[in-house]
Amino acid sequence: MSTPLDKKSTNAQIKERFDNDVERFSNLETGQQxxxxxxxxxxxxxxxxxxIVPGARTLLDIGCGAGNNTIKILRSRPGLDCDLLDLSDRMLERAAERVRAEESGEVRTFCGDLRELDLPAGHYDLIVAAAVLHHLRDDEDWLRAFQKIYDLLAPGGALFVSDIFFHDDPQVHAAMWARYGDYLRSLGGEEYRQKVFDYIEAEDSPRGMTFQIELLRRVGFAQVDVLHKNSCFGAYVAIKPKAD
Ligand SMILES: C[S@@+](CC[C@H](N)C(=O)[O-])C[C@H]1O[C@@H](n2cnc3c(N)ncnc32)[C@H](O)[C@@H]1O
Structure with a gap:
């Protein structure tokens, strides 16, 4: 990835791409191909x-897309009040419609940038951020976003992240991204691999999982567990300490 951070896609460009991609994100069985x-x-x-949060009542889905993560969580924990947040109003519209068709509590939508929207502090038992944090840019941006997420969580609440990751060591990085290239090629040939790599280059600025875990600890998360890692994708959970 060689595009400087200030030359990456703007929020308006990111919103436009996702506004036109609602269908692809509405499939619960495949998630995103x-x-x-x-x-x-x-x-x-x-x-x-x-x-992890047995008494959970409130969920925030950051970059909810068409709502897949919220829907899946509601199926294992029905009745949650769900706040859905996304840059794309079309994604949000679809997410709200799909989530309301589940056994949910109150559903509210927040349209805008996760870094700018005003949300209730200490309110959420669960926050999920799937395939969205890679839109954060410099170190300061990441630190502020993690601090904000920490503040939004109730004591004992948990942040779940799944995303695309970079790696610290150049050899590890090259090997993981080559494997991802092979995966994309197996789905749609070289043209598809190039298309996906091109939009990642233009739009995304992923960081390492270890970088993220260090920041999470810095802002106060006491426990962080890696849930999954395969090639450049992975998931983790970060838990805010319970109040004394
Ligand atoms: C790759 S999709 C993932 C959607 C969903 N989380 C899923 O896993 O199916 C990323 C979503 O994040 C939204 N997004 C991107 N940057 C954002 C930002 N700064 N604030 C809020 N939402 C953002 C996009 O509009 C898009 O719907």
């Missing part, structure tokens, strides 16, 4: 969320 192990990560998060 371009994400290795998307269905497994959906399963892991929805299985663990009610176990």
């Amino acid at each position: 371009a994400v290795i192990d998307a269905p497994l990560m959906l399963d892991l998060i929805s299985d663990l969320a009610p176990k």
Whole structure:
């Protein structure tokens, strides 16, 4: 990845791409095709969320897309009040419609950038951020976003992240991304691999899982567990300490 951070896609460009891609994100069985192990990560998060926070009542889905993660979590823990957040109003519309068709509590939508939206502090028992944090840019951006997420969680609440990751060591990085290239080629040939790599280059700025775990600890998360890692995709959970 060689595009400087200030030359990456703007929010308006990101919103436009996702506005036109609602259908692809509305399939619960496949999740997103371009994400290795998307269905497994959906399963892991929805299985663990009610176990890690047994009394959970409130959920925030950051970059909810068409709502897949919220829907899966509601199926293992029905009745949650769900706040859905996304840059794309079309994604949000679809997510709200699909989530309301499940056994949910109150459903609210928040349209905008996760870094800018005003949300209730200490309110959420569960926060999920799937395939969205890779839109954060420099170190400061990541630190502020993690601090904000920590503040939004209730004591004992948990953040679940699944995403695409970079790696610290260049050899590890090259090997993992070559494997991802092979995966994309097996789905749609070289043209598909190039298309996905091109939009990642233009739009995304993923960071390492270890970088993220260090930041999470810095902002106060006491426990962080890696749930999954395969090639450049993975998932983790970070738990806010319970109040004394
Ligand atoms: C790759 S999709 C993932 C959707 C969903 N989480 C899933 O796993 O199916 C990323 C979503 O994040 C949204 N998004 C991107 N940048 C965002 C930002 N800064 N704030 C809020 N949402 C954002 C996009 O509009 C898009 O719907």
